[in-house]
Amino acid sequence: GAVVSQHPSWVICKSGTSVKIECRSLDFQATTMFWYRQFPKQSLMLMATSNEGSKATYEQGVEKDKFLINHASLTLSTLTVTSAHPEDSSFYICSARGGLAGVDEQFFGPGTRLTVL
Amino acid sequence: LAKTTQPISMDSYEGQEVNITCSHNNIATNDYITWYQQFPSQGPRFIIQGYKTKVTNEVASLFIPADRKSSTLSLPRVSLSDTAVYYCLVRPAGANNLFFGTGTRLTVIP
Numbered sequence: 001g002a003v004v005s006q007h008p009s010w011v012i013c014k015s016g017t018s019v020k021i022e023c024r025s026l027d028f029q030a031t032t033m034f035w036y037r038q039f040p041k042q043s044l045m046l047m048a049t050s051n052e053g054s055k056a057t058y059e060q061g062v063e064k065d066k067f068l069i070n071h072a073s074l075t076l077s078t079l080t081v082t083s084a085h086p087e088d089s090s091f092y093i094c095s096a097r098g099g100l101a102g103v104d105e106q107f108f109g110p111g112t113r114l115t116v117l
Numbered sequence: 118l119a120k121t122t123q124p125i126s127m128d129s130y131e132g133q134e135v136n137i138t139c140s141h142n143n144i145a146t147n148d149y150i151t152w153y154q155q156f157p158s159q160g161p162r163f164i165i166q167g168y169k170t171k172v173t174n175e176v177a178s179l180f181i182p183a184d185r186k187s188s189t190l191s192l193p194r195v196s197l198s199d200t201a202v203y204y205c206l207v208r209p210a211g212a213n214n215l216f217f218g219t220g221t222r223l224t225v226i227p
Contacts, residue, residue: 004160032213036217043220044155044161045217046216091158093161094160095160095215105166106215108162109160110160111160
């Protein structure tokens with residue numbers, strides 16, 4: 001099956017700093033990538049959708065200036081949490097779609113656990 | 118998007134068959150039903166997808182009645198490693214966005 005990786009798998013940072021999370025599709029070209037956030041014991045919440053080479057589409061309530069998304073190539077999308085605060089501590093998961101004929105599903109990365117002190 | 122309702126949690130003993138039912142009363146004609154599995158601190162993993170009747174793969178079976186207002190994920194002979202959260206999603210074919218509901222937390226007991 002298609003493989004999606006994330007880096008780093010976990011990160012701890014100080015309040016006020018920015019953190020970048022990478023999402024890569026390893027064996028297929030992802031025309032669309034998605035970013036989710038998941039708080040403990042809760043479900044995944046879609047944050048934004050990004051298409052290669054265009055601006056991301058953010059879900060209602062997600063601050064685009066705080067969560068910067070770049071999808072510069074068909075295999076890489078990045079999420080930058082700017083000026084992170086403790087309430088941004090969460091599990092961030094990306095997914096990728098596209099490139100596999102006849103496959104209509106998203107492939108999820110392993111997630112990145114962000115802890116803001 | 119059709120809203121889904123699942124039991125919050127279920128317990129099962131090892132070796133038993135587990136059936137998790139999902140209600141989606143407002144499912145649209147072009148909606149598909151998809152199930153994902155998520156282990157702690159991991160991303161979700163696709164299990165199975167169907168439109169009507171029955172779909173079976175090497176992992177599970179999906180039963181969908183004629184009115185499609187519900188679906189049942191069947192896991193045969195569960196093991197401890199099947200302990201996870203199972204999400205039922207309903208979405209149009211080719212739709213980009215996935216909206217996850219609360220999911221069902223399955224705990225397999227030795």
